[in-house]
Amino acid sequence: MDAAEFRRRGKEMVDYVADYLEDIEKRPVYPDLEPGYLRSLIPTEAPLEPESYEDVIKDVERVIMPGVTHWHSPYFFAYFPAASSYPAMLADMLCGAIGCIGFSWAASPACTELETVMLDWLGKMLQLPECFIAGTHGRGGGVIQGTASEATLMSLLAARCKAVRRIQAANSKKSESEILSKLVAYTSEQAHSSVERAALIGAVMMRKVPTDKHYAVRKETLQKMVEEDKAAGLIPFYFCATLGTTPSCAFDHLTELGPLCNEENMWMHIDAAYAGSAFICPEFRPLLNGVEFADSFNFNPHKWLLVNFDCSAMWVKERADIIGAFKMEPLYLKHENQESGLVTDYRHWQIPLGRRFRSLKMWFVFRMYGLKGLQAHIRKQVGLAKEFESLVRADKRFEICAEVVLGLVCFRLKGPNELNQELLKRITKTREIHLVPCQLSGRFVLRFAICARTTESRHIQQAWQHITQLTFELLQEAGH
């Protein structure tokens, strides 16, 4: 395919994309097929000779679309939102064309520098404390990670390295493996599975902290565990707080927990993967109070801030902490500006070496929406969640299972878990809307998350209408 054909096919693809997104709600939100469906639809080997573009593109509807879960359908209420906006898609086209691999400043200065400045812009939108802003002389700053899982892992590894060095500085006879075997990390029992996984990767113990009745970690609980562990000869070194847990969007109490972590020399990382976007609205910003005690903070603009996946924003207070954990300098990656002190080589900040020019997406989205446009998006979606909450509260057969703070509503039918499992099964099977469950205090709960950018009140009303219809049938069959 030459440039001329790309011009033609690219324009057709732009129309296909616009058509897909404009008409998405006509498609069943969840696919109706059995595992293994795709293999029989295409050859078992790649073709020897080139095929035509027509042949490829017509297979998109035949092979791909029947197997797509449509995350951008206004009837998709599962997991958490995946961001999508037209400006981000345009920026991604440009990113693909430039196609630089921005592992160091020299590998493409614009890729590195725009990223640093965009993380400053975003940090200011969130009113992050000055220490997280890179500016021209800051010791902190931001980076785009692929996912919150990677941000958590990087923070845990940086904390591990810092703890080992601190302990060895005080007692040079202790071996690294001896120290590692005593390090202990903490996170909420409600934290995302990726936090526990980070500890497995980093080969350190991770203890789950019980939560209060709002599913939040409180200071006393963590303090008690830390004291017990210290008494047992262990070394508490890391706490991952969650703002907006995955099951119920609960918020750990940072203003209590932060000072404790600081006193105990424990790295505090904040995982606000979903909720973080809301902090650009002054009315939600108090949820982030206490961030000043954190060593690192992360949230996903690719969830709720209209920047297409992947774009997970992470800030650290001391860039030396995160860089220091891994800095390696083979000659083929050295460049002459490296020692100037002005240069950021982002490969030291992350697990992968290569990286795309993802800050272009942030730049396009922030400018074309403006802060006000982004705030309007958050507020609209929170409003829709409140609307759904009201519908649930008005129906005595149902209960709300956790406070609705942002765009997630946790609810269930009063009664046994089996009833709710059956309800969800029927919802999934009819494929008009899509939800996933969670577990809260041993109860099987349905999660209703406002996801698509194009979800409106009418979709919420229709979703509730659908749920109550299925509930009616279910309860009738069950003889209620």
Next chain:
Amino acid sequence: MDAAEFRRRGKEMVDYVADYLEDIEKRPVYPDLEPGYLRSLIPTEAPLEPESYEDVIKDVERVIMPGVTHWHSPYFFAYFPAASSYPAMLADMLCGAIGCIGFSWAASPACTELETVMLDWLGKMLQLPECFIAGTHGRGGGVIQGTASEATLMSLLAARCKAVRRIQAANSKKSESEILSKLVAYTSEQAHSSVERAALIGAVMMRKVPTDKHYAVRKETLQKMVEEDKAAGLIPFYFCATLGTTPSCAFDHLTELGPLCNEENMWMHIDAAYAGSAFICPEFRPLLNGVEFADSFNFNPHKWLLVNFDCSAMWVKERADIIGAFKMEPLYLKHENQESGLVTDYRHWQIPLGRRFRSLKMWFVFRMYGLKGLQAHIRKQVGLAKEFESLVRADKRFEICAEVVLGLVCFRLKGPNELNQELLKRITKTREIHLVPCQLSGRFVLRFAICARTTESRHIQQAWQHITQLTFELLQEAGH
């Protein structure tokens, strides 16, 4: 921006992309600016109100392009290639529009299933042993990782977990931290820095194996180290072989090393990040002989197989090994087909949770080029490297520093390192071509890698003309 405006702007962007790539050689390949250039060109904060698209797009040439290292310029010979093709860019547009996060089968069945089949297609192109092909009943199979760094890390973590379990099964009294402190991994002293980094992350020892005069690891050297380590009470558990090292594209001797790793119960991972693409050509496939002894194998189609970044292909012989290292199942990620045994949940295969629909790029590229088209691309670029090698060999002032097997030529001016450092400095400064150095046997060496898809003989000739011109000036000044 609504769909109607996206249709218009998207088509303009398609033309901008085509224009950029058609005219790229008119731009200086390497930017001429100081660190920090970008910050002063844009505001210090995001705008409050939305800006127009015109304002954003005109800043691409003003702010971004002056700071771009043009990886797809035919005068770019640095690092290794970053793949770029029009079919891959079209597929990426579709990927962005579908915008699914494919962490589990249910999160978008097509995303998972196309990936499994594409990795089978690609595995067959490489003539990988049957045990690496998923098929419908295979125990192995492939996955797309973001980068080779992540593939290496995943293999090391899987090997670590397997070793700990094996040792604990034989001696249940040994604690995990006791075992970890004795595990030792090996890789070539010529291996990529990410291999050493994987060991740092995984908190295990990594020993660098000295290479022969061709910069390859031989069996005797590794065997001796393994025996010494075992005698010292350590537990060798992992060897990362390299096919096509970053400094000089050297190849470790798999057919010798593989049986040793198997005998010693050491996981053998093969990192063929750059060279792997060449194995689709029968004449280069012998370089992969011995892969049958490996537990995992990885290369980057995003380097040399025309699939835009990121797309790093990894295969394992036993999927249970890699999944088993981390499997975690919170309720919000469960789905009903999970237990069928037919389903792949790729989140267990990788560090991040989220993942894009990257197999679309492979599907478009494999079909629109066909195996023959891809082979032609590899052969053309190897031919260009040979052409450059001949030019260097014909000039007595220069020497070739490593055998030219694929698309990389390592060369230098005969004489002191300082002379070569100065030559590279002048090359970088004039910005007509772009190269990076490496170190081989203590010597400062220039790496000339054939990178852009559009590089032709005339660019090679012009590059050499430029290098010899600068050499002439340099030697004259130096009084030679």
